[in-house]
Amino acid sequence: MLFSVTSGGQSIPVGMYRATFAGVEDTEPHAEYGRGVRFKFKVVGGEHDGAEATVICGVEKPPTPKNRLGRVLGGLAGDPVQPGQTVDVAAFVGKTYLVQVEDAPSGTGTRVGTIMPNFS
Secondary structure, three states: OOOOOOOOOOOOOOOOEEEEEEEEEEEEOOOOOOEEEEEEEOOOOOOOOOOOOEEEOOOOOOOOOOOOOHHHHHHHHHHOOOOOOOOOOOOOOOOEEEEEEEEOOOOOEEEEEEEEOOOO
């Protein structure tokens, strides 16, 4: 009997990708972390063209420059978030970024770890 090994799920491999921000959606509440949102990116070009890369952030606590939600918002905006700032993610839908995909801490796939403006 032969088996073909996959990475599991629809994760794309660790690496840097050009990707378009496709939006954000609510996730099912997590037993330990509460409510969350999934930021979605579509890879542009290369072997994984059209593949989706995501990162889930908790929203029980407000974004800060040091938590994942704040870092994602800062990546989308192109600058670290500051106290008192309001970020409308709808303004970034369709924009292209460089995203670094990393192994998820759970070991079950990959996630977007860093988001950078695409200056090309």
